[in-house]
Amino acid sequence: KAGVTQTPRYLIKTRGQQVTLSCSPISGHRSVSWYQQTPGQGLQFLFEYFSETQRNKGNFPGRFSGRQFSNSRSEMNVSTLELGDSALYLCASSPSGLAGLVSEQFFGPGTRLTVL
Amino acid sequence: QKEVEQNSGPLSVPEGAIASLNCTYSDRGSQSFFWYRQYSGKSPELIMFIYSNGDKEDGRFTAQLNKASQYVSLLIRDSQPSDSATYLCAVNMRYYNQGGKLIFGQGTELSVKP
Numbered sequence: 001k002a003g004v005t006q007t008p009r010y011l012i013k014t015r016g017q018q019v020t021l022s023c024s025p026i027s028g029h030r031s032v033s034w035y036q037q038t039p040g041q042g043l044q045f046l047f048e049y050f051s052e053t054q055r056n057k058g059n060f061p062g063r064f065s066g067r068q069f070s071n072s073r074s075e076m077n078v079s080t081l082e083l084g085d086s087a088l089y090l091c092a093s094s095p096s097g098l099a100g101l102v103s104e105q106f107f108g109p110g111t112r113l114t115v116l
Numbered sequence: 117q118k119e120v121e122q123n124s125g126p127l128s129v130p131e132g133a134i135a136s137l138n139c140t141y142s143d144r145g146s147q148s149f150f151w152y153r154q155y156s157g158k159s160p161e162l163i164m165f166i167y168s169n170g171d172k173e174d175g176r177f178t179a180q181l182n183k184a185s186q187y188v189s190l191l192i193r194d195s196q197p198s199d200s201a202t203y204l205c206a207v208n209m210r211y212y213n214q215g216g217k218l219i220f221g222q223g224t225e226l227s228v229k230p
Contacts, residue, residue, distance in 0.1 A: 033217070043160070043204065043220040056217040090159055104150065105218065107159040 002027065004093045004108035012114045018079040021111045025072050025093030031055075032074040033105060034066060037088040046089075049074055078113075086115045119143065120207050122221035130229050135192040137224050139205030142186070148208035149181055150218065151190045153201045160204055164190065195228045202226070 005024045013019050025032050033056075034046040045058040049068035066076040078085055089112075092105035119142045129135045137151075148167055152160035164179040166172045166188065172179045178191040188207075192199055202225050206218040 035220075042222045043206075045217050045219070048217060058217070088159075104162050104165050106162060107152075110159045 004091055004106055006089075006091050006108040006111050008111060009109060010112045010114075012116065013081050014116050015081055015083060017081050018077060019081060019113060020075055020077050021089055021091075021113075023074045023076075023091030023093075023108060025074070025091075026095075026106060029093040029095050029106075030072055031094040031103075031105075032068055032072065033092045033094065034074070034076050035090045035092065036060075037090055037110070038086075043090070046076065081115045083115050086113060088112050118221075119209065119219045120205055120221040122203075122205050122224045124222055125225040126227050127224055128227045128229060129195050131195060131197060133195050133228075135195045135199065135226055135228070137190040137192075137203050137205075137226065139188045139190075139207075139221055140186055141188070141205075141207045141219075143207070143209050144183070144186060146183075146186075146207045146209055149179070149188045150206040151177075151179060151188075152204040152206060152220075153199075154204055154223065155201045163203075192226075195226075197228045197230050200226055200228050 007022045031050045033048040035043050037043045047066050048056040052068045063079045068074045088110045090110045091108045094103045094105045121140050151164045153163050154160045166179040166181045176193045180189045202223040204223045205221040
């Protein structure tokens with residue numbers, strides 16, 4: 001099976017702009033989670049989508065949003081970019097459809113966002 | 117107290133030795149535990165997951181879980197230089213058990229010396 005794909009791999013934006021990142025999960029996986037990774041804060045959960053619905057949300061401002069399409073592909077959007085948004089944004093795909101135990105998550109290669 | 121804590125390292129072991137990586141978590145109700153390996157400049161790669169108390173072995177890797185002590189560890193036997201990476205512990209928190217919110221530790225950097 002093909003792995004998780006993310007586009008674009010690298011992005012350079014300036015403050016105030018907005019950005020959209022895309023993630024295609026492993027075929028058959030219905031859950032997509034997004035994480036932000038920075039040297040100082042490590043890996044932090046942004047949100048999780050399952051069957052086009054946001055099921056969980058982390059502690060990020062409303063400038064961070066996402067959505068999931070009927071084919072399970074997901075996008076995340078960051079509006080009004082700030083310098084501190086520079087990070088590696090990771091998408092993770094999981095077969096999980098059940099409440100309770102969390103199934104294993106498989107990460108994509110990430111999108112490296114630099115905000116100037 | 118951090119939700120998931122790991123020693124940042126670096127942990128240095130000689131080739132062929134056993135590397136022991138440790139992780140503690142704050143939520144006694146946590147049910148799912150994962151170990152990821154991350155090479156510099158790459159994304160995390162799943163190594164092991166464990167749900168029940170005790171040991172789980174997969175090749176050179178053994179995950180150990182002790183829910184009473186809120187402790188999970190990863191042992192790497194016969195360590196190889198290619199095992200040099202940052203190892204991330206991830207825990208699913210009880211209050212977020214409907215879905216995929218994982219809380220990650222800061223990671224332990226492992227260096228295996230030839």
